[in-house]
Amino acid sequence: MVGVLSLAGIVVALMQTVVIPLIPELPKLLHSTPADTPWAITATLLAGAVATPVMGRLGDMYGKRRMLLLSLGLLILGSVVGALSESLPPMIVGRTLQGMAAGVIPLGISIMRDELPVERLGSATAMMSASLGVGGALGLPLAAFLAERVDWHVLFWGSGGAGVVATVLVLALVPESEVRTGGRFDVPGALGLSVALLSLLLAISKGADWGWSDARTLGGFALTAAVLPLWAHWERRTPEPLVDLRTTVRRQVLLTNIASAVFGFAMFAMSLVLPQLVQLPEATGFGLGRSMVTVGLVLGPSGLVMMVMAPLSAGISRTAGPRVTLMVGAVVVAAGYSLSLVLMTELWHLVLVSSVIGAGIGLAYGAMPALIMGAVPASETAAANSLNTLMRAIGTSSASAVAGVVLAQMTMRLGPVAVPSQNGFRVVMALGAGAALVALAIAAFLPSHRPTTRYASSGPHQQAPDVASTRG
Template identity: 60%
Template structure:
């Protein structure tokens, strides 16, 4: 076992943790090529089949903050290894499924493992020397984009040339590989806190509130935005989350320390994260449709699912390629500047789409620019968070930040879905999103990117000297580590 930060092999550790992030991201895009076939595969309706996607979203939202808190309590590497278990089990259950309920259960299990990314980012702070931390955080953060980008062509290729079950057997094997490599090559890092009291009411309350909110957001278009079910879930979310917040403020050992999240630097970073999550996901909804719609529509580009995935893959790789540049910028000017710049780049990408969306090469350029901005922003967020929280709360704080991004993406899916559903055109008796609808969605992404840049520019970064925590000796302040 590695004894100190000076003994570690940073490249190997970052490689293993980045692979974990890539595998987790692949899980999220895994079923995209199967969506049209799921009703036939599972012998169910299209509406019921959509739960295969929703189940992962809901379980990930609940599991991510819980995994972060448990990582701070019992050790981040230990919780990372535990989080891989449902990834393996969920993949196996899905591979063996022939009906809806087992598939939903398997996808829910896969969602439980999504805490590996914030756990991995937080673990880097424990095990790497300060001079390697900034670039490593950026690479780890970019792994989600790489996984999402590679997941589409991989899934499409397998779905077109082999049994769909192969997808899940491959992800099960990859998850086992991640667990093995993490066990062998990633040090345990900082020991958990002396606290062993887990906030069960806080976890239940947050889970209930998030499930109510995300169910309403993700299924509102199916149920009707003014239906009793949707409005009831939204009302329940408000009441439950307010009660949860009151409980957390009174709890001596809360699941999420709201006093820490209320610090201006953390609060504003999380607010920017919601906006970046929204902007990031909007182009993921628009570009694949534009690429695949028939050319006869006048704006569709007639690409196959496989070709669409290949056109979008370079954007994810761009995130990884630019991670070191973002880290250097954060080291020189601070992560606040990197987050602001990244948000502006996202807005530029969306603005350029209004001129470039008529060709495959134009859309490739749009995704490259947008994902360049996303890569810069995602690499800066953990640095800003860790620069404002005690080391004993890094996993919890990063997990909450990841949750904010996920909420932004969920809201984006709902809002963009409504825009495209309302702005339609008749094509051979079928209603399809109109060119005006796609342009409106891209303009919305541009506006949200600009809003994220404004919020990021207002983040008050004020490094304050902090006393060393028990057992940490004379380590530097987190703000110094996070921007190193």
Template identity: 60%
Template sequence: MVSNEVSGRSGPVPPKGSGVAEDPSRANAIVAVLAVSGVIVALMQTLMVPLLPVMPRLLGTSAADASWTITATLLTGAIANPVYGRLGDLFGKRRMLLVSGYFLAGGSLICALSSSLVPVIAGRALQGLGLAIIPLGISIMRDLLPAKRLIPAMALMSSSLGIGGALGLPIAAIVAQNFDWHVLFWGSLVATALIITLVAVVVPESPVRGEGSFDVPGAVALSAGLAALLLAVSKGSAWGWSSATTLGLFGGAVIVLLAWGWWETRIPAPLVDLRTSSKRPVLLTNIASMVLGFAMYAMSLIVPQLLQLPKETGHGLGQSLIATGLWMAPGGLVMMVASPFAGRLIAARGPKVSLVTGAGIMTAGYVMAQGLMSTPWGLLIVSAVISLGVGFAYAAMPALIMSSVPASEGAAANGLNTLMRSIGTSTASAVIGVVLANMTVAFGSSAVPSLTGMRVGFVIGAGAALAACLLALTIPVRRPQAAGAVEATGPVGVTGPVGVTGPVGVTAAVATTENAVPSQRRVGVSATTEPSRAAAASS
């Protein structure tokens, strides 16, 4: 880190980006293309939500089997994030981003041409392999953008997950209600083809590369462990939490993931560097991300049900599917508006402050819900406030991760962080689902979630957001060093003072403050912003 005394200015030193895209118009184009790509990817996750109640009839199957059209995307997306991240670090982030796009396109085409369960599940699984576009995009931004553009661009890209998710529900509902359901997937195919083309034309390849080989055994073990864990979490309520299948999957996941962790700490080129990931800033940020994912998804599960329940229940608001989507859509717009303000807060006060602020706002939103559940306008306010908090919190997480890992491991670290959010959302689905399924009232010949169940769900969401806030407060803050005391690692392990050019003609990069995202070298050599693992171990 470098103190402000070096520059003679007060306030935080802006983070250093690589500056590969120094031209403002080119930087704007890169940010726009990557942000649009993130929104489209997030839209893919909500495509099936309006269709799920009618999928058994459309595909000639049972409701339990139809739910695999959601579960398949969840599973493959969770696995793809860390695996694609490591492949991106080794072989090129833009290259893997395009591969993700090809999987999205292929999955969309299969679903568009299919009317039976198995091919639709296969297509949705392929779409899940494309969800790594968001963490890969954040890592590309770190490698390409100049310092002044980096933080707001990363904030926008990180928030695109929430933006696309909020806007996807009304769009999908309108299309599903007025057109054949296959139109959704033809539309996603066209959108994916567009982002593939734009990325190929506008976004250059990152010059930053990691070292070593791809850890195939680690990738297989992580995939197996995650698949078992997420299957148990997402299907446990249907199979029974005490069933042999559910307990077996939980037990198998624990054994496999422990074995994976043992393996990762004993090979020179791991899939995920657990030594880096175990550092307090990275570890606490990832745990907070998981809890925030839970808090964010709780709203997405409760508010739509409350809006759609019949008024005759006494607490339902009787809104149609399209109306429900439109009431929820402003939340995505709030996230979009919040991202530049979050970027400014991060630049001025640091990502930790933005994360604490966002989690605090989310907590307030859930508390407000207890008095605003009786009207659609009240729930719109609740969802907007929570979404505002999500915008600030999600914008902070990549900045916290990037400031604590080497540039050559950025994509893998971002993929792991995105995976932690996915685990949080899956857990929220299971927990809130159990609450709403067990706290019901009779309505005709069926049972529907009770008002008390809804209130308990909002309390759980508030507790998760508050827990994330408290976790964020424990994330360590880096202290600036004295001027002249800063050293940066050169590309061949040579250290020198700030601004000194190394023996191969590459100026050393420096991480600036606790607010900063470390920079990296902008030539085609492997670069890090901290000493190598071997050097760190020897010291």
């Protein structure tokens, strides 16, 4: 079961990386303009932001395995639509459907909590949590290799095929959890949160293109600021909220979610800088002039390191508590980014940097589900983990926006064109190190006690705890 659920998480991560090697060619492939084709990326981000909390809540109410299968079904359908696309509109539809599978990882973690014995839960959830990074890192070289040698539609057929395999295995080997809340789905809460998230992420992701002072960008931020208080007021008053804010504001949950957003920023900074360093021409004096396949091979080891770190993360959490694991992960990530400030001129430099950062991310991401599950009742596991996953996505979107601004401002001339300067890349990496240190400071304020193992799971043989007694 652990292997199947982790595979499902890796498949979702593969879906997110499948278009990266195609980005420069998308205008030609889809007969569109360079200004419009980024919507093939943005649509996935926005759909995932909306689907993740909704699928989590529906999983708690009507069955986590059922929602997991629905998510995989949407991934398969989106992959088929993408594989049949010859223009931008159907591609956006396909990528939107694929993005709606983003809830697979928090749903998988929640199934593990319900079904696994306590002694297996830590390493299993650490592996599941790391599967997003593992799939992304390992999928990039494969996607780049195929994009250079076969028709690009094969990438989407492959994504759909992987989704079919994962679906069959889930049907065969993953049981349906008996832990459910029932009740009515909070439609107004879902609509309000969707509007707030869409406007926020749209403003963040498109702000650099539109201009940060553009009316559309400012309108997105203003709409978020207006809707969120109304949504929070509704969630506090409704008896069956989409997000239980009383649970969310508990110190352990709140600080873990904030740390997750900051870690999302730190993780994505590496993904923005290293590919450009590998691909920029050697004439810049620091670029390596290599292909996208080489980019994948540079980032690939970080995915393997994350996988190796999963059991180590669980071991540290078991002996010292997940708070310590999160802090150790933050220190390792900061160390990796600090290395990059002086080691960015050779391929092995970049492999070393990405591997060190990947080790820290693997440790930290393994600790986050343990911190969340140590503070919420079993009936809210999927919703709480989904919100935590969403916070990571907000962090990665923010990293993309900030790095875009920095690299657009710090440039050098290469013939007739301007390219990011080496100091610009160093600033982005320094920001990644700073974000990791901010996460370290946040983690220091988490409750220092080690969660009792009876709170770690509420499977068939264990009683769900009274979470009011677990407050730090």
